[in-house]
Amino acid sequence: MRFEMKMPDLATTESEIRIVQWRIEPGEQVARGQALVEVETDKATMDVESAVGGVLRETRCDPGTSVSVGDVIAVLEVEAAVAGTASEKTPRQELSTKAPAAAAVEASPPAARAPGGMFARNRAATDGRAAPDDACRLSVAQRTSARRLQQSKQTIPHFYLQTSADASGIVTRRAAAAPAPPAWDAFFVLALARAIGRFPRFACRWEGEQLVPASTDAIGVAVDHEGDLFVLPVEAAASKTVDQISDEIRQGLNLLGGGDSDVRRIRPALMTVTNLGVCDVESFIPIINPPETAILGVGKVLPAAVVRDGQMVVEHRCRLTLSVDHRVASGRAAGEFLGRIVRELEALGGEAA
Amino acid sequence: MNPAATGEHQHDHSYDSAFLLELYERMVSIREFEDGVKFLFLEGTMPGTIHQCQGQEATAVGVCAALRESDFITSTFRGHGHALAKGLTVQELLDELFGATTGCCRGKGGSMHVGNMARGMVPGIAIVGGGIPVAAGMGLAFKMQRSGQIAACFFGDGAVSEGAFHEGVNMAAIWNLPVLFVCENNLYGASTHVSLVMRDTNIARRATCYGIRGQQVDGNDVLAVCEAARQAAAECRAGNGPVLLELLTYRRTGHSRRDACHYQPADEREAWAARDPILRFAEVLKTRGVADDAQLEAIRTRIVEQFNEAVTAARLAPQPTLDDLTTDVFVDNGEGR
Numbered sequence: 104m105r106f107e108m109k110m111p112d113l114a115t116t117e118s119e120i121r122i123v124q125w126r127i128e129p130g131e132q133v134a135r136g137q138a139l140v141e142v143e144t145d146k147a148t149m150d151v152e153s154a155v156g157g158v159l160r161e162t163r164c165d166p167g168t169s170v171s172v173g174d175v176i177a178v179l180e181v182e183a184a185v186a187g188t189a190s191e192k193t194p195r196q197e198l199s200t201k202a203p204a205a206a207a208v209e210a211s212p213p214a215a216r217a218p219g220g221m222f223a224r225n226r227a228a229t230d231g232r233a234a235p236d237d238a239c240r241l242s243v244a245q246r247t248s249a250r251r252l253q254q255s256k257q258t259i260p261h262f263y264l265q266t267s268a269d270a271s272g273i274v275t276r277r278a279a280a281a282p283a284p285p286a287w288d289a290f291f292v293l294a295l296a297r298a299i300g301r302f303p304r305f306a307c308r309w310e311g312e313q314l315v316p317a318s319t320d321a322i323g324v325a326v327d328h329e330g331d332l333f334v335l336p337v338e339a340a341a342s343k344t345v346d347q348i349s350d351e352i353r354q355g356l357n358l359l360g361g362g363d364s365d366v367r368r369i370r371p372a373l374m375t376v377t378n379l380g381v382c383d384v385e386s387f388i389p390i391i392n393p394p395e396t397a398i399l400g401v402g403k404v405l406p407a408a409v410v411r412d413g414q415m416v417v418e419h420r421c422r423l424t425l426s427v428d429h430r431v432a433s434g435r436a437a438g439e440f441l442g443r444i445v446r447e448l449e450a451l452g453g454e455a456a
Numbered sequence: 457m458n459p460a461a462t463g464e465h466q467h468d469h470s471y472d473s474a475f476l477l478e479l480y481e482r483m484v485s486i487r488e489f490e491d492g493v494k495f496l497f498l499e500g501t502m503p504g505t506i507h508q509c510q511g512q513e514a515t516a517v518g519v520c521a522a523l524r525e526s527d528f529i530t531s532t533f534r535g536h537g538h539a540l541a542k543g544l545t546v547q548e549l550l551d552e553l554f555g556a557t558t559g560c561c562r563g564k565g566g567s568m569h570v571g572n573m574a575r576g577m578v579p580g581i582a583i584v585g586g587g588i589p590v591a592a593g594m595g596l597a598f599k600m601q602r603s604g605q606i607a608a609c610f611f612g613d614g615a616v617s618e619g620a621f622h623e624g625v626n627m628a629a630i631w632n633l634p635v636l637f638v639c640e641n642n643l644y645g646a647s648t649h650v651s652l653v654m655r656d657t658n659i660a661r662r663a664t665c666y667g668i669r670g671q672q673v674d675g676n677d678v679l680a681v682c683e684a685a686r687q688a689a690a691e692c693r694a695g696n697g698p699v700l701l702e703l704l705t706y707r708r709t710g711h712s713r714r715d716a717c718h719y720q721p722a723d724e725r726e727a728w729a730a731r732d733p734i735l736r737f738a739e740v741l742k743t744r745g746v747a748d749d750a751q752l753e754a755i756r757t758r759i760v761e762q763f764n765e766a767v768t769a770a771r772l773a774p775q776p777t778l779d780d781l782t783t784d785v786f787v788d789n790g791e792g793r
Contacts, residue, residue, distance in 0.1 A: 109500040113714050135495065149716030154498040173500060 106155050108139065108177040110170050118145045119169035119247060122176070126150065127159045139177065157181035167370075169247045244331040255393045260429040263388050264437055268445040270404045270421040272452015285349035291376045291401055292322045292348050294447035296340035299374065302440045306373060308396050309430045323372030323392070324352055328359045334392065335359075336372045345451065380404060386422035396431045399444065400424040421448075467679045473746045479521060479678050480741060480752070483513035483734050485759050486537045489546060490709070492763050493536070493553065497713050501771070502553055506567045509537040511676075511708030514733035515640045516541035518681025519608055519701075522689050528576045528594055529608045530587030533568035535580035538610055542577045544570065547766045556773030562784060563776050584645075585611060585618030588637070592624040595633030595698070606634040606692045608685075614645025616662070617653050625698065629666040634692035636685065637700045640675060642707040647719045660702035668698050675703030676733040679740070708732075 114120055123141040127133045138150035139159070161178040164170050241249070277284035299305050299320075307314040321336035335355040337348055358366040374396065377389050380403035389400035402422040408415055423445065427437040490510050496502040509516070512534075520529065520541035531538040539549055544560055552559025553567055560572045561579055571579030578594075581587040591609030598605040615621055616639060628635045639659050643650055650657045663670025669691070673684045681703055688699035706728035710717040741747045747755075 111498050111500055111713070112503075112505060144714065146714060147716045147718065149718075152498055154495055154500075 104181050105160075106157065106179045106181045107175045108154055108179060110142075110172050110174050110176050111151060112172045113142065113149065113151070114144045114146070114172060116145055119171055119250065120144050121169045122164050122166050123148060124166050125162055127153075129159050129161060131159055133157065133159055133179070151176075153179065155179055155181045168244070171246065242331060244333075248332045251393060252390050255391050259391050259393065261391060261426050262429050262434065262437070264425045264427070264434070264441050265386065265422065266441055266445060267407075267420045267422045268448045270419045270448070270452065272449060274404065274419045274452075276452060276454075285345045286352050287380065287404070288324050288352055288376060288378055289345045289349035290448060290451050291378065291399065292324060292337050292340050292352075293343070293345055294444055294451055295374060295376055295399055296320075296322050296337075297447045298440060298443040300341050301443055302436075304432055304436060305396055305440055307431060308394050309428060310394070314431060317371075317373045317396075319371050319373050321370070321372045323375035323395075324355075325375050325377035325392075326356065326359065328356075333359060333366075334370075334372055334375055335366070336370050374398065376401060380421075386424055388424050389426050391426050391428060397425055397427045397437070397440075400426065467683070467740070471679075475521075476741060476744070476746050477755070479517055479682070480734075480737055480747075481755055481759065482517040482521075482541055483678060483737065484756050485546065486513045486516065486540050487734055488756065488759050488763055489540060489549070490536060492760075492767065493550075494709075494713070496553075496767065503555060504553070504566050505712050505714055506536075506553070507534040507712045508709045509534050509707065511728065511732065512640060512642060512705045513537055514678035514681055514737070515638070515675045515703045515705050516610070518678045518703075519610075519636070519638055519685040521678075521682045522685035523576075523606070523608055525576060526603075527606050527608065527689075528578060529610060530578045530591045530594075531571065531580040531610050532584075532587065532612065532615075533580055533582040534612070535570050535610075536567070538580075539570045539572075539577060543575045544572050544577060546763055547769060548572065550766050550770040551773045554770045554773060555775060556770060557776050557780065558773045562780070564780075564784060585615035585620040587611060588615065588618075588620050588624035589627075591635050591637070592628045592633055595628055595635035596631065598634055599632070604693060606636060606689055608636040608638055608689075610638050610640060612645065613639065613641040613643065613650050613659065614648075614653075615639075616659050617645075625666050625668070625700065628698040629668045632695060632697040634695075635698040636688050636692055637698055638685075639700065639702045640705055641702055642705050644707065644711070644719065646711045647715070649719070658702075660700060663700040666700075668700060670700040670702065672702045672704065675705030676728075676731045676736065678733055678737050705733075706731075
């Protein structure tokens with residue numbers, strides 16, 4: 104008989120509970136009361152014990168992801184009669200040497216509940232009854248993302264700098280490499296990585312009223328895959344070529360499209376590049392991905408009229424917005440950093456492939 | 457605190473078998489209730505969090521066994537054990553945990569506030585130390601009414617540092633109130649060790665400051681607890697004033713279900729597991745020839761079956777409706793509300 108193990112109410116606030124590691128592999132036997140998965144709540148890291156004894160068939164969430172109380176985290180196969188035999192594995196402290204006879208657990212609560220009872224919200228989520236028809240269910244990833252971004256916007260003192268870069272060199276370079284030009288994002292990633300190399304302050308983050316060096320040097324590429332937001336980290340970007348970075352990004356996108364669970368794991372980046380050029384957005388003001396210090400928003404590369412040496416010329420330009428954490432850097436420092444990014448980007452246009 | 461320090465209590469041998477078995481059953485009933493409820497929590501079908509008392513069964517059972525039915529107890533957020541020891545039924549407790557109207561507090565109290573005035577238990581007061589002045593007040597009422605009742609007040613080591621402890625104990629002392637102050641010292645206030653919140657960790661010694669008698673007891677020896685409580689209750693009823701009992705025990709579960717309990721060192725946990733009150737009392741019963749392993753196991757099996765039946769009934773018990781929102785709020789003054 105199938106039993107859906109749900110995340111018990113372990114968090115002290117409405118916050119999510121993060122999966123750290125599974126203690127049992129699918130296919131393995133687990134006893135009632137035996138540690139099933141290690142989780143991290145807002146309070147502490149702890150084990151969640153299995154509510155039933157049986158065989159673990161499926162795990163529904165990966166290490167590194169977060170779930171809410173009541174989300175189904177695993178499916179177990181329980182035999183009503185097997186409850187007693189699981190006793191040898193129960194921990195020493197348990198005086199219950201036999202699991203009670205009524206371990207034939209109901210997979211869902213009985214129907215005899217008054218509507219609108221106190222825990223209607225929990226029950227609706229846990230017993231398969233539909234939420235109100237016009238509500239749109241969000242995935243765990245979407246809910247996690249929503250919470251992190253709200254926290255970011257509410258706690259980080261953002262300020263924004265806007266500029267534009269001459270992208271004509273890159274346009275030419277990409278045209279020369281047709282029919283397989285490197286991805287646009289690869290240029291932004293490399294320019295950003297090189298700029299950070301010159302501005303070590305932006306390789307730090309705010310932690311407890313101190314600036315602490317970030318633990319990674321990866322530049323993140325923001326990706327929207329079927330409505331879920333992911334960040335593909337490119338490590339040691341400054342030491343790679345545009346082509347290498349481009350290949351890495353494309354490979355990451357393929358893995359995402361193929362449903363690879365490893366690539367979906369939240370991995371930290373030092374700073375993120377987010378590009379809405381594909382949507383014809385000219386410029387936008389992005390929200391910093393906590394715990395990063397800044398984020399670079401890139402708009403569509405468009406021909407624009409500029410004045411050079413008193414003459415009006417048309418060249419491809421790209422608008423950039425840098426959102427910065429004001430606790431880490433002031434306007435001047437951020438302005439110089441953004442200026443550096445622009446120069447690196449324009450220099451890439453002039454480099455040979 | 458070294459669990460071996462208090463030594464083995466020399467038990468009175470005049471108890472009859474029925475009474476001893478009753479003590480055992482009550483403790484097992486608490487343990488199976490708490491373990492069962494833990495799984496209900498893990499399954500996610502029972503709302504709210506719970507504060508459990510596995511390992512502390514002997515304190516509740518020992519003290520309540522020394523009280524009369526008409527005596528009252530006050531309790532804390534960790535009250536399931538006190539409730540079962542005082543005489544509340546498993547069914548009314550489970551119904552309450554499931555939020556049903558047939559629960560001991562009509563589904564309006566939940567785990568932290570279980571109680572039943574008809575059985576002499578004031579619904580648990582979850583504020584640390586909150587029950588101490590209440591117990592003193594009840595003691596004053598009993599004394600003024602000359603009813604012969606006493607109030608037993610359960611609280612933990614954490615409550616001893618609250619101002620309310622001083623005020624309640626002092627008032628009971630100066631007015632000779634019939635209150636039995638029972639401190640269940642399980643070494644931790646949530647996750648804080650007693651040595652971090654008091655320089656002198658002997659709580660019973662504080663009684664001398666109030667001019668009353670204090671006694672430290674092995675809280676995991678149900679007979680020792682019962683005897684200390686009986687003597688103290690007799691003193692209270694005789695008008696000698698309050699008594700402070702410090703019961704040394706240990707919590708074998710987290711503070712709440714949200715507590716991973718990493719602050720309890722492994723060797724300490726193991727030392728106290730070896731002094732488990734139920735295991736120890738089982739040995740006493742066997743040594744005295746009151747019961748053998750098979751009989752004790754049969755008791756446990758029966759209790760587990762009763763618990764499971766109660767769970768089934770509790771799941772189907774009626775839930776409060778909007779109409780219940782305004783009942784039990786005011787005392788009925790005869791005009792309807």
